Amino acid sequence: MYKYLLIGGNGFIGTNIIYKLLEKGRDVYCIDVYDSNTKNIDDKHFKSFINDLSDTDLVKELVDATDIIIYLASTSNVRDSSSDSLIELGNIESFINTLEIIKEYKNKKLILASSGGTVYGEPGDMPVNEDHCLMPISPYGIGKVCVENFLKYYSSKYGIKYVICRYSNPYGQFQNPFSGVGVINKVLYDYHAGNETEIIGNPDASVRDYIYISDLVDATLEVAENKSAENNIFNVGSGRGHSLTEILTEIESVLGYKLRLKKGNFGIENVSKIVLDITKINETVGWNPKIGLREGISLNNEWIKQILDVQK
Template sequence: MDIVKVLVTGGAGFIGSHIVDELLQHGHEVTVVDNLSTGQLQNVHPQAKFLKVDIYKDDLNPVFAQGFDIVIHHAAQPNVPRSLKEPIIDAEVNILGTIKLLEACRMHGIKKVIYASSAAVYGTPVKLPIPEEHPLSPLSPYGISKLTPEYYLRVYHEIYGLRYTILRYANIYGPRQNPKGEAGVVAIFVDQFCKGQAPTIFGDGEATRDYVYVGDVAIANRLALTAGDGETLNVATGKKVSVNELVRILLSITKKDILPIHGPVRPGDIVHSTLSNERIRQVLGWEPQVTLEEGLRRTVEWAQAQAALEEV
């Protein structure tokens, strides 16, 4: 495969940095732009070029003048509660920031955009597992702001010929996920178990989610460099895992004897969410490589190593 020059927005973040690693491992040239609002410089691979840039506030022309083939777009306001408190900021970053990016792509002859969307675009499931053609009814400003750029991508393709692949992520977990703020439940639980703290389960713990290891997500992005044009694809395992099962596995890995605390069900929480991955299997030839047990073990080991570094 030819070397591709890739710009990864949000490449200092949790998912973006793993994508950077995957691309470099396969010989591609990678430039990262990130404003470091949630990303961390230490996440960026030393072989990647790093530019501190805010895609919404800064002029993108000097960045794009360096010449890229493909843009992988992960820079975003990722916090659902913040989108409820500050919907204007959420829309500025996720919608207007993406439009600015697409304009730069148009003006500088970018061949393709790979866009990180979210299961949040679906809202409450009417069938499980959720296929890509499921009704789109987001329940938060965040869900709306992740869905809206999908329409812009299709329009930029129709009018300007800009190729795209949209990847709708299930619940991504793995090393480098920050347990603070709007983190995934895995990052929060791992952090608590490593500190000997009891995790809080909201409700009876039988709510289910679809957990995908971040390294598998990185592979999906790499495969989309050369396939999946014009496609919208779920990145998911298609397997439902309850919160209770998640806790059971983590207790086994960490060898902790901690009883979780049960709290009331949070208003607005979806009870069950699992995404179908049949389409991405067909289109990209992608399938999850890392089992939940193995992915959680890697995540725990990373968290323990981080804790050891902080103690030094």
């Protein structure tokens, strides 16, 4: 029964992982500067610490008490770091400081959340596998490549066991609809709130790989607890590409309503097309996604309605 530490665990992905781990009866520790999604969890197996990573004594205690560390901490996204690239320096520094602590513990395993949607840049032929060269076109993607490389360096020098998960575009429950990140979540929220949705770029040309959050969580825990996955990199996605036009059509089908859309500008930092090859994770640990696009949108829609009901 592994004990887990989630660093930056109160966000979208981390919250879903925490609930899944508690469902499995695992002991879970979380450190984050926010407590928005997990503050109401009442479970003897869960302990939350609202703090940043500068408290090295606390981080050491938590690393010492656990077996698997899932690193999700980040203060940026593609949009934010494109307007202020220096944000990524803070992310990189925090990760290196964490590695400096973990390197003293030879029996720990570190799972790093990376970004399959940004690290490959514009790869051309798709789907793209893990061996493809990394050519990010955004500061956010550059930052992810940097921390990946630091992790591989520390593993080589100090023997840290790791898994890098390059996630595609996740969506689903606990994703913040007010952040403007996550097109499916944002479009559904705008519909129920009576807002127009700003569509960036050409919806026919914008192609992404979308994964429902429960599939992402299952994949993460599979590679975390499977020894054959150690010291490896895995794409985690659906393995299928959908244009923004397809996404909007599916959403309209689920809602039974024509969306109100407006055009926005497409930043040069946004990848136009990316689809991940998920053969490696399937062959290594036997994982495949279970939730199709239509079902995922329906589940996300129920989550948005639940949020709005709480606000009333």
